[in-house]
Amino acid sequence: MGSYKIAVIRGDGIGPEIVNEALKVIEKVGERFHHTITFVDVDMGGNATDKYGVSYPAGTAETCKACDAVLLGAVGDPKWGPDRPAEQRPETALLAIRKDLGLFANLRHATLRPALIDACPLKNEIAAKGMDVMMVRELIGGIYFGKRERYETEDRGVECTDLMAYSEMEIERIGRQAFELAMKRQKKVSSVDKANVLETSRLWRSVMHRLAQEYPEVDYEDILVDNTAMQLVRDPSQFDVVVTENMFGDILSDEASMITGSLGLLPSASIGATAPGLYEPIHGSAPDIAGQDKANPIATILSVAMMFKYSFDLPEEAAAIEAAVDKALADGWRTADIAKAGETVIGCKQMGDIICANL
Numbered sequence: 310m311g312s313y314k315i316a317v318i319r320g321d322g323i324g325p326e327i328v329n330e331a332l333k334v335i336e337k338v339g340e341r342f343h344h345t346i347t348f349v350d351v352d353m354g355g356n357a358t359d360k361y362g363v364s365y366p367a368g369t370a371e372t373c374k375a376c377d378a379v380l381l382g383a384v385g386d387p388k389w390g391p392d393r394p395a396e397q398r399p400e401t402a403l404l405a406i407r408k409d410l411g412l413f414a415n416l417r418h419a420t421l422r423p424a425l426i427d428a429c430p431l432k433n434e435i436a437a438k439g440m441d442v443m444m445v446r447e448l449i450g451g452i453y454f455g456k457r458e459r460y461e462t463e464d465r466g467v468e469c470t471d472l473m474a475y476s477e478m479e480i481e482r483i484g485r486q487a488f489e490l491a492m493k494r495q496k497k498v499s500s501v502d503k504a505n506v507l508e509t510s511r512l513w514r515s516v517m518h519r520l521a522q523e524y525p526e527v528d529y530e531d532i533l534v535d536n537t538a539m540q541l542v543r544d545p546s547q548f549d550v551v552v553t554e555n556m557f558g559d560i561l562s563d564e565a566s567m568i569t570g571s572l573g574l575l576p577s578a579s580i581g582a583t584a585p586g587l588y589e590p591i592h593g594s595a596p597d598i599a600g601q602d603k604a605n606p607i608a609t610i611l612s613v614a615m616m617f618k619y620s621f622d623l624p625e626e627a628a629a630i631e632a633a634v635d636k637a638l639a640d641g642w643r644t645a646d647i648a649k650a651g652e653t654v655i656g657c658k659q660m661g662d663i664i665c666a667n668l
């Protein structure tokens with residue numbers, strides 16, 4: 310019977326639609342388990358640029374820090390594309406809020422939901438072995454936040470650099486997160502790097518080896534990023550916790566999500582040492598289907614389940630949400646992204662209603 314305050318960033322594109330469904334689920338869980346939950350709306354992304362001229366208005370981080378958790382739909386708007394000044398681009402806001410809240414660990418949970426084995430693009434015999442991968446992505450370091458430069462050369466035209474830097478401290482705190490998670494799961498950690506080429510990866514590996522000694526129960530492996538990409542489609546059932554740096558994690562988590570059948574299914578939690586966690590689907594704002602009631606709200610709803618589990622320490626509520634989602638899928642309800650030819654397709658709002666009814 311707790312009391313929780315959630316900052317809500319609806320964002321751009323399909324963001325507002327999927328967030329609406331997630332809010333319905335939160336309210337339903339609040340009723341059923343007798344929690345008092347309040348919401349604070351926060352503008353961020355392309356919609357904020359429309360309103361205020363900047364995608365990350367002053368005070369955004371402070372408002373979020375005053376809450377117990379942050380729910381984010383999606384940001385991204387082609388109107389404010391890569392050619393625009395940084396302060397107008399939605400992605401700038403996303404990186405800034407991650408950094409300002411110190412959200413160094415991004416947990417992306419890729420599971421093959423039982424009712425959707427058919428949606429998995431891998432061969433049946435591979436899919437049948439199942440997949441339950443917790444991808445642990447470092448979120449506020451590496452090439453995403455390194456120094457960038459653009460300059461004229463005398464003979465090669467313009468040249469640019471993006472610096473990838475990692476410190477022992479940054480590697481150790483994400484590594485520890487991965488080992489701690491593994492202890493609560495199947496006790497396996499696969500640490501992904503490119504140590505045959507990159508110095509940052511060699512440091513990464515040595516810090517991980519040090520940590521592995523502290524967790525003798527955990528079955529630990531080093532695995533190169535290119536091999537990981539291949540192993541994920543060859544046999545994803547071999548992985549439990551996969552820990553990696555920022556950009557490798559960005560790429561591998563999209564690959565993992567597609568194996569689950571749709572980008573529309575994968576939730577994520579971004580957590581730091583102290584600040585409120587941020588919960589968002591791993592997919593983007595999908596401007597092409599925005600406002601048409603076609604989006605799949607499941608990734609956002611499952612992100613809410615992660616919020617209850619990781620930020621509020623309420624695993625029972627989290628399990629109830631997951632069960633409600635699984636029941637909707639088992640009963641055959643499908644949004645367009647996960648429907649097979651001939652299956653009846655429902656919209657975003659109806660999927661939300663069905664999941665709420667299951668609660």
Ligand code: IPM
Pocket residue numbers: 400403559591
């Ligand atoms: C993600 C997204 C972002 C990232 C983009 C939108 C900056 O792809 O959350 O995975 O690369 O982190």
Ligand code: MG
Pocket residue numbers: 559560563
């Ligand atoms: Mg990404």
